[in-house]
Amino acid sequence: MAEDLTGLLSPGAVAVIGASPRPGSVGGEILRNLKGCGFDGDLYPVNPKYDTIDGLPSFPTIGDLPDGVDLAVLAINRDVVLDAVAEAGEKGISNLVIITAGFKESGEEGARREERLRRLIEEYKLNVVGPNCMGIINSSPAVRLNASFSRWFPHGGQIAFISQSGSLGETILECFADVGLGVSLFANLGNRAGLTENDFLAHLASDEGCRAIFLYLESFAEPREFRRLVERIAPRKPVVVLKAGRTKAGAAAVASHTGSLASPDAVVDAFLGQSGAIRVTTIEETITALRALERGVLPKGDRVVILTNAGGAGIIAADACERAGMEVPPLDDETKGLLSEFLPPEAGLGNPIDMIATAGAADYERSLKLAIGGVDAAIVIFRPPLVLPDPPLAVADGIARVASEVADKPVIVCTLSREVTPVVERIRTERVPVYAMPETAVDALAVLRRARRVREEREGGREIRVNPDPARRVIDAALGAGRSGLF
Amino acid sequence: MAEDLTGLLSPGAVAVIGASPRPGSVGGEILRNLKGCGFDGDLYPVNPKYDTIDGLPSFPTIGDLPDGVDLAVLAINRDVVLDAVAEAGEKGISNLVIITAGFKESGEEGARREERLRRLIEEYKLNVVGPNCMGIINSSPAVRLNASFSRWFPHGGQIAFISQSGSLGETILECFADVGLGVSLFANLGNRAGLTENDFLAHLASDEGCRAIFLYLESFAEPREFRRLVERIAPRKPVVVLKAGRTKAGAAAVASHTGSLASPDAVVDAFLGQSGAIRVTTIEETITALRALERGVLPKGDRVVILTNAGGAGIIAADACERAGMEVPPLDDETKGLLSEFLPPEAGLGNPIDMIATAGAADYERSLKLAIGGVDAAIVIFRPPLVLPDPPLAVADGIARVASEVADKPVIVCTLSREVTPVVERIRTERVPVYAMPETAVDALAVLRRARRVREEREGGREIRVNPDPARRVIDAALGAGRSGLF
Numbered sequence: 022m023a024e025d026l027t028g029l030l031s032p033g034a035v036a037v038i039g040a041s042p043r044p045g046s047v048g049g050e051i052l053r054n055l056k057g058c059g060f061d062g063d064l065y066p067v068n069p070k071y072d073t074i075d076g077l078p079s080f081p082t083i084g085d086l087p088d089g090v091d092l093a094v095l096a097i098n099r100d101v102v103l104d105a106v107a108e109a110g111e112k113g114i115s116n117l118v119i120i121t122a123g124f125k126e127s128g129e130e131g132a133r134r135e136e137r138l139r140r141l142i143e144e145y146k147l148n149v150v151g152p153n154c155m156g157i158i159n160s161s162p163a164v165r166l167n168a169s170f171s172r173w174f175p176h177g178g179q180i181a182f183i184s185q186s187g188s189l190g191e192t193i194l195e196c197f198a199d200v201g202l203g204v205s206l207f208a209n210l211g212n213r214a215g216l217t218e219n220d221f222l223a224h225l226a227s228d229e230g231c232r233a234i235f236l237y238l239e240s241f242a243e244p245r246e247f248r249r250l251v252e253r254i255a256p257r258k259p260v261v262v263l264k265a266g267r268t269k270a271g272a273a274a275v276a277s278h279t280g281s282l283a284s285p286d287a288v289v290d291a292f293l294g295q296s297g298a299i300r301v302t303t304i305e306e307t308i309t310a311l312r313a314l315e316r317g318v319l320p321k322g323d324r325v326v327i328l329t330n331a332g333g334a335g336i337i338a339a340d341a342c343e344r345a346g347m348e349v350p351p352l353d354d355e356t357k358g359l360l361s362e363f364l365p366p367e368a369g370l371g372n373p374i375d376m377i378a379t380a381g382a383a384d385y386e387r388s389l390k391l392a393i394g395g396v397d398a399a400i401v402i403f404r405p406p407l408v409l410p411d412p413p414l415a416v417a418d419g420i421a422r423v424a425s426e427v428a429d430k431p432v433i434v435c436t437l438s439r440e441v442t443p444v445v446e447r448i449r450t451e452r453v454p455v456y457a458m459p460e461t462a463v464d465a466l467a468v469l470r471r472a473r474r475v476r477e478e479r480e481g482g483r484e485i486r487v488n489p490d491p492a493r494r495v496i497d498a499a500l501g502a503g504r505s506g507l508f
Numbered sequence: 509m510a511e512d513l514t515g516l517l518s519p520g521a522v523a524v525i526g527a528s529p530r531p532g533s534v535g536g537e538i539l540r541n542l543k544g545c546g547f548d549g550d551l552y553p554v555n556p557k558y559d560t561i562d563g564l565p566s567f568p569t570i571g572d573l574p575d576g577v578d579l580a581v582l583a584i585n586r587d588v589v590l591d592a593v594a595e596a597g598e599k600g601i602s603n604l605v606i607i608t609a610g611f612k613e614s615g616e617e618g619a620r621r622e623e624r625l626r627r628l629i630e631e632y633k634l635n636v637v638g639p640n641c642m643g644i645i646n647s648s649p650a651v652r653l654n655a656s657f658s659r660w661f662p663h664g665g666q667i668a669f670i671s672q673s674g675s676l677g678e679t680i681l682e683c684f685a686d687v688g689l690g691v692s693l694f695a696n697l698g699n700r701a702g703l704t705e706n707d708f709l710a711h712l713a714s715d716e717g718c719r720a721i722f723l724y725l726e727s728f729a730e731p732r733e734f735r736r737l738v739e740r741i742a743p744r745k746p747v748v749v750l751k752a753g754r755t756k757a758g759a760a761a762v763a764s765h766t767g768s769l770a771s772p773d774a775v776v777d778a779f780l781g782q783s784g785a786i787r788v789t790t791i792e793e794t795i796t797a798l799r800a801l802e803r804g805v806l807p808k809g810d811r812v813v814i815l816t817n818a819g820g821a822g823i824i825a826a827d828a829c830e831r832a833g834m835e836v837p838p839l840d841d842e843t844k845g846l847l848s849e850f851l852p853p854e855a856g857l858g859n860p861i862d863m864i865a866t867a868g869a870a871d872y873e874r875s876l877k878l879a880i881g882g883v884d885a886a887i888v889i890f891r892p893p894l895v896l897p898d899p900p901l902a903v904a905d906g907i908a909r910v911a912s913e914v915a916d917k918p919v920i921v922c923t924l925s926r927e928v929t930p931v932v933e934r935i936r937t938e939r940v941p942v943y944a945m946p947e948t949a950v951d952a953l954a955v956l957r958r959a960r961r962v963r964e965e966r967e968g969g970r971e972i973r974v975n976p977d978p979a980r981r982v983i984d985a986a987l988g989a990g991r992s993g994l995f
Contacts, residue, residue, distance in 0.1 A: 123854075126854070127853070127854040128853060128854070186818075186819065186820025186821075187820075188817075188818030188819070188820055188821060188865070188891055188893075188924065189818065189820035189821055189824070189924070191891075191924075192821070192891070192924040192925060192944075195925055195926070195927065199926065237820070239820065239823055265820060265823045265824045265827055266823050266827065286827075302831075302947075303824075303828075303947040304824075304945050304946075304947065305792070305945060305947070305948070331673075331675035331676065331679075332613075332673065332675070333672070333673025333674075333675055333676035333724070333726065333752060334673075334675060334676055334679070336752045336753050337676070337752045337790075337791075340752055340753065340773075341790075344789075366614070366615060367610075367613070367614040367615065378675070404675055404678075404679070406675075437675065437676070437678075437679040438679060438682055439682070439686065457679075458790065458791050458792060459791075460789075460790040460791065460792070461792070
């Protein structure tokens with residue numbers, strides 16, 4: 022385990038080994054990302070072919086660099102990359118991001134190369150991200166480091182995102198950008214010859230800039246340590262895991278003895294569930310979950326009120342709530358009476374409360390304030406209709422106002438349309454989660470409910486009522502067989 | 509059951525009762541939609557307050573209209589709408605779309621109004637869509653009729669979309685527009701005082717412009733008839749159903765006697781499954797399914813090959829295939845040998861075939877052609893990477909070429925990004941389904957597989973091996989209780 026990731030994640034000076042003025046070259050893209058992201062530390066390109074690159078003086082070798090470089094990003098040929106690692110070690114640069122591919126992912130020669138890299142890491146006590154990775158991003162306003170060739174520099178936020186895969190990391194960062202989800206830290210682990218997800222988890226446990234952690238993993242670098250860390254972190258910060266790799270090829274390697282654990286996926290489920298992680302199974306689900314968790318308001322129970330100006334969508338939301346195990350209880354008579362004082366006679370005073378298409382800003386605000394009193398959370402469906410008594414922004418304002426007043430009850434908004442950007446933006450400014458589809462809004466609420474349960478289970482001092490033995494057997498078998506992953 | 513919907517769906521002359529020059533008025537929007545959609549029949553606004561509306565001479569009353577009006581769209585006050593219906597009947601206009609709300613959805617007085625409407629429908633033998641609906645759209649190039657106040661006029665296509673809900677219909681039409689899904693016919697049924705989904709199903713059974721049918725329903729107007737129709741249609745044209753309304757309120761009304769049928773949702777599942785419909789549960793799932801079905805190529809079996817230039821996404825797709833009950837079999841040695849002749853040594857020759865980020869147009873085309881030989885379908889993941897040997901469009905061309913050559917095996921593409929519009933467009937021109945996310949691509953394939961099974965079950969003359977008795981009990985109970993819906 023790495024002791025300290027400060028030099029890696031908040032470096033004062035960064036060198037790019039293999040920087041280049043050529044468009045499309047990876048080292049060149051990284052240098053331009055570092056220059057363009059607002060990083061205000063020192064930047065040193067290293068490439069003997071050039072005197073200057075992008076207006077910065079270029080150094081011929083790592084040995085020629087000034088002292089005090091905290092981080093070196095290596096984007097050079099596989100045949101020379103180990104020499105560069107050793108040079109960096111000699112120079113006292115202890116944090117490296119190795120972009121270069123051609124290690125254990127590419128056959129026997131690559132595996133030998135990775136073994137040599139591991140020895141160098143040990144010899145020089147290096148913090149290494151990679152090899153075969155896309156790099157790291159620290160979006161914290163105080164740092165603003167984009168040491169990657171990602172096309173996306175996510176805006177600052179409170180989600181830390183650790184990805185084993187580069188291309189999927191990029192895809193998911195694009196989704197983050199699409200929905201305005203902010204990131205505090207992005208790291209693509211690549212082959213994990215040095216730092217693993219566990220090192221980042223240990224760092225993030227006490228990182229106050231991070232409110233939730235998302236990991237995309239294909240295997241666990243060290244399952245025991247992973248579980249120990251997640252158990253500790255999850256009750257305070259939700260840990261969302263997208264775990265891929267449940268193919269037959271993977272299953273064949275599992276040494277499991279009971280029928281119910283024959284599928285490695287069931288083992289992963291048990292393992293993650295016991296750790297307190299929230300498992301998601303698709304990328305869309307991931308985005309839905311993180312948008313909800315970003316706000317951090319968890320429901321205290323399972324009772325939901327649904328407010329709508331579109332009947333069909335209310336029914337769909339109610340269906341989805343029941344499917345997810347949440348209650349959509351009838352309103353009490355008092356609330357009904359109060360609502361009937363201002364809603365039109367055509368309004369439906371069940372749950373969903375169908376305020377019909379004529380509902381204006383005051384209807385939304387008053388109804389939501391009244392109805393949320395008796396439940397634990399609200400789903401508010403607001404589709405700006407063809408003819409509306411108030412401007413859509415006024416309605417959005419009212420919803421956001423109530424949401425910010427009831428700080429202990431999640432309010433989740435659904436617009437039924439992707440084309441209502443101003444409404445979405447207004448609601449988002451209060452960090453109220455907003456989705457196009459009613460089912461997705463309910464999925465989001467289900468994730469918040471799961472996060473609350475993790476918190477309760479741990480805070481209450483109760484043991485999780487699952488049988489840890491089968492999972493332990495699998496982990497022990499993996500360790501016994503010298504595997505670095507669980508399967 | 510209506511005998512003939514030709515006058516309704518392909519009218520020569522349309523009158524808009526309640527047309528208006530006022531922006532934002534529903535009757536005005538409908539007239540402008542009819543004018544703007546390319547409809548080249550005669551248009552007659554009816555409104556005594558104006559001499560002309562939008563450049564068209566306005567008629568003071570329905571009685572003043574010229575003869576030969578095939579369709580009248582009514583967007584007038586609830587208090588005068590029944591008189592207008594009777595006038596239309598007297599005038600011999602037998603097809604009506606009644607937009608006006610304030611019928612059975614709005615209390616006792618509305619219910620009485622709807623009863624009187626039903627009597628007028630019978631008396632004058634009218635084909636009525638609505639009341640309380642958004643209207644109808646016929647996108648067929650020969651007709652181009654937008655008799656609705658929808659903001660979306662979908663481009664011509666081969667999906668017929670019948671929606672009980674107006675607002676959800678609009679939401680789903682927007683999704684259609686987002687993904688370039690074409691529509692042949694859209695009808696919002698509203699309160700179904702006259703025509704129901706069954707009338708449209710009967711019409712669509714022999715409509716050659718329609719390749720697949722999608723219904724959004726909250727209840728069944730006539731379950732026996734629905735099942736008879738879907739049983740007949742589904743083996744030739746997939747019938748996709750999004751059925752909402754499974755709340756406790758609905759469940760309480762179900763007279764079911766066995767535990768497994770305690771949930772009305774299970775009954776709907778059984779009922780739809782027996783009919784041969786493909787049930788979807790979310791709007792996103794609907795769009796995914798229809799995009800796949802639009803092309804109409806169904807797999808003959810469950811074996812899938814996955815081709816990718818991004819390893820992580822390949823694993824996610826393989827996981828999703830296995831979760832959906834499809835096989836991702838290893839390649840045979842011959843195929844492996846042929847692939848190894850041109851793919852780089854770093855490529856993974858398992859299944860998924862990981863061609864790595866350097867894969868170009870020829871790699872995609874040759875690999876897909878080779879690999880699809882041994883399976884029933886292919887998922888092709890192509891994320892245009894930072895540095896690519898060929899222009900992304902060349903790769904898209906190659907994939908589309910193979911997809912059009914293997915006309916009996918579905919090829920589904922996944923781009924891992926929403927920001928690759930030219931690639932998506934190129935692939936779509938060959939009507940190859942293309943999705944951003946790997947899980948969605950697999951969901952799409954699973955729908956095609958389901959459609960194939962419906963076809964096989966019916967074509968093989970085999971009876972469906974389910975027990976129809978419990979479903980019949982529920983239907984009989986509904987009929988016995990005089991309900992118009994199943995629950």
